Amino acid sequence: MLDGIRIVEFEALGPAPFAGMLLADLGAELIVIHRKGGGTAPGAPERNLLDRGKRSIALDLKEPADLATARALIRSADGLTEGMRPGVMERLGLGPAEARALNPRLVYGRMTGWGQDGPRAAQAGHDLNYLALSGALFYAGLPGQAPGVPPTMLGDIGAGALYLSVGMLAGLLNARATGQGSVVDAAILDGASHMMALLLSMGAQFSTTARGQSLLDGPHWSRCYACADGRYVSVQCLEPKFHAEFLRLMGLEDDPAFAAQFEPAQWAAQADRLAAIFAGQPRDHWATLFDGSDACVAPVLSPAEAQSDPHVAARGIWSGGAPMPAPRFDGQTCRPGESPGRGQHTDAILQDLKDRGLI
Numbered sequence: 001m002l003d004g005i006r007i008v009e010f011e012a013l014g015p016a017p018f019a020g021m022l023l024a025d026l027g028a029e030l031i032v033i034h035r036k037g038g039g040t041a042p043g044a045p046e047r048n049l050l051d052r053g054k055r056s057i058a059l060d061l062k063e064p065a066d067l068a069t070a071r072a073l074i075r076s077a078d079g080l081t082e083g084m085r086p087g088v089m090e091r092l093g094l095g096p097a098e099a100r101a102l103n104p105r106l107v108y109g110r111m112t113g114w115g116q117d118g119p120r121a122a123q124a125g126h127d128l129n130y131l132a133l134s135g136a137l138f139y140a141g142l143p144g145q146a147p148g149v150p151p152t153m154l155g156d157i158g159a160g161a162l163y164l165s166v167g168m169l170a171g172l173l174n175a176r177a178t179g180q181g182s183v184v185d186a187a188i189l190d191g192a193s194h195m196m197a198l199l200l201s202m203g204a205q206f207s208t209t210a211r212g213q214s215l216l217d218g219p220h221w222s223r224c225y226a227c228a229d230g231r232y233v234s235v236q237c238l239e240p241k242f243h244a245e246f247l248r249l250m251g252l253e254d255d256p257a258f259a260a261q262f263e264p265a266q267w268a269a270q271a272d273r274l275a276a277i278f279a280g281q282p283r284d285h286w287a288t289l290f291d292g293s294d295a296c297v298a299p300v301l302s303p304a305e306a307q308s309d310p311h312v313a314a315r316g317i318w319s320g321g322a323p324m325p326a327p328r329f330d331g332q333t334c335r336p337g338e339s340p341g342r343g344q345h346t347d348a349i350l351q352d353l354k355d356r357g358l359i
Contacts (some may be wrong), residue, residue, distance in 0.1 A: 001329060002028035005172060008073045009054070010094075011035055012083030014152075015160030015188065016111040017050040020081055022165050024053035025325035025336055031077075031349060033070060034342045036060040047339035049322055057350070058343030061092050069350065070094060072358040075102045078175070079168055081109040086116050096183045106181040107171035111164045115187035127155035127188065134159075134192035139199070142223060143212025143268065159191030213264050220270035221246065221261065224300060231283035232300035233290075235274075246295040250277065 005028040009020040017032070024030040032051060036058040057073075059066040071094070074080060080099060082089055089095045089110075096108045113130050114120040120133075128149055131137040136159075141148040167184035175181050205215040212218040221243055224232045237246040243261050247253045257273060260266055278286065283299050290297035301309060307318040317324055325334040353359045 001332075002026045005029065005079070006031070006077045007079040007081060007168070008033065008070075008077045010080070010082040010084070010089070011038070012111070014083065015156045015164065016081055016083030016109075017048070018157055018161040019109070019111065019164040019168070020054060021050045021052055022161065022325075023168065025334060027334075030054040031073060031345075032056050032340075033061075033073070034058045036066070036343070038342065047341060049339060051339040052322075053337030054340060055345040055349060056340040056343055057346045061094070067093065069353065069359060071102055072353045073349075074099050074106065075358055076353065076356055077103065077106060078172060079107040079109060081111065081164065081168065083111040086112060086121050100181050100183075104181055105175045105179060107168055107175055107184065108181065109164050109168045109171070109184040109186065111160060111186050113160075113188045115189060116185045127152045130159065130188040131155050131192050134189055134196065136192045136196055138211065139214055139217045141211070141217060143218055147211075155188050155192060159195060160186065160188040163191040163194070212267075218264055218267050219261075220267050220274050223271065225275055225278035227278055227283040227286060228280060229282040233278060233283055233286045234298050234300055235296065237296040242294055242296045245293055246297065249289055249293060249295055250274075 002023060005023075007020065007023055007028050007030050009017065009030055009032040011017070011032060011034045020030050020032065030053065032054045034056050037060070038058075057069070059070055061067050061070060074094070090098075096110075099108055100106050110116060112121070113125040113127075114123065128137070131140075131150065131154065132147075136154075137147045137150075139147075140150055164184065164186035167186050171182045171184055199214075199216070202215060215238065216222055219238075221235055221237045224234050226232055235246065237243045240261060244253065247255070247258055252258050257266075258270060286297065287299040306312055307321075312318065322336070325336055328334070350359070
């Protein structure tokens, strides 16, 4: 889908290379500038899954010749992505002003946690911190407990990489129409705050300042329950018709204790009853009971178990221990490329720049 689009990615951690992988999965040509002499973290695979489908050139941006090569790559590109702290690219002489002077059509994507400006811009932070400040973390967890730690994909990927990717695509469309590039300021804090719009659209249920009183962090029908074997099932039957189906399969449709679905004062007692029932059977018993129903119940699977799930397998979501590209497009079969070794394509990329007359 993105055939013919060239994006230069400066090596970073987390959301920025994930965005690059997504764009490469969709067919863009990604050239990642790896740090010369760098390496993988201890215990990490030699080849990074997030580099799949990309070509790699190793450069030392403090060396004049390598810096000139980076500038040549920028002149050849449609887009650029980086995930440095604010000011780092400017100190290298590769900030947006310098890059767009080289290439006015360039879409310059910047990925940070706090954003390019504001009192916290220069501070360190991680996924959990950005979610906390945005307000999104307020609803993570059960009444009386500290907010839980969501998987990093919520902040780094959902609020970060995906917003950077959408911003890059919007900028590329605009550049195609106008001939002018743009700067994409993608911040995890911004994305997490923006995603809160879904919760706020649900009205008063998310205007409370008391934890455990909203439609996600309090009800008996919106949480996970432990089973007899120490594993878990997820329940989230929000709509009354799905809640009714859940109660029917649990044998509780005529139980007066569950007659009121949306009464916060009753949620704790209802949850305690359900917890005792779920604890009486192993997880797979419940998975079988609810399979094929609209009760909105699913087993909590480990990553290894998820790959073997019949629905996941039927859709071909995993291949060789790695997730396949998403989303899908009709009439196309998208196969991800291999991950390169660091600097694997340095000679070929330099030759390409010479052939273009850029170095």
